Amino acid sequence: MRPGVAAPGVAPAAAQQGFSLVEVLVALAIVAVALAACMRATGQMTDTHARLRDRSLALVSAENALAELRLLRAYPPLGRASEPCPQGALELVCERIVEGTANRAFRQITVRVRMPADGPVLAELRSLASAWQ
Template sequence: MNRPGSSAPRRSTGFTLVEVLVALAVVALALGALIRTTGQAADTQYEAEQRTLALWVASNRLAELSLAAGLEAGRSSGRTRMGGRDWRWQTDISAAPGGELWRIDVTVAGTALGEGRNATVAVHTGYLPR
């Protein structure tokens, strides 16, 4: 035990340089993983939003066709604005097996994340009576 007046060397309290560097390395690794996870979560959220809006566009198109009189087999296309974005849709109407229903495939395309071209975001199929 050291007394206040003794000449024995005192051990200083605190962290050594090596301990501080190891702690900083651990914190840097943890922050890097956190930043990567946050970026992936943002991308996933954006893709889910894209798919949801595209399915709403397709559902709206099917609802419009259900109100239309005299559907005929064929292909049509158009544009819709929803959620602050422009969407292109293509509708393929064909006879369903059995001949009592129309099969309607609605393909919705929007601008892909980070790309300038339109990419298919969703394909939705519905059936309506003939």
């Protein structure tokens, strides 16, 4: 056969250019899966950022509670106390636990910060208080 002349029953090369419907559908399916994976990753990143923000604010609340005790320069009594300690728009509850140690001149103070209504503990700090402040 001569170049450029198609055999009988076969379309010329110029008529066969482009993509078939199946190829286009496969490409769309691949793009859809990739976009779904990106959306899931974005959602998880947003959730992680929100949890990290909440934990950071809870840590600030715990540090504030311990700093307040140091500024009072009082030897804290043994026991538990709970009080609200909001940070920004986040409602938090600070639980202060004062326990004795082997040395009676020191007391261990634990501050736990959690969400209201017995939510998860977001931050916990421990410190020692001395009777000789």
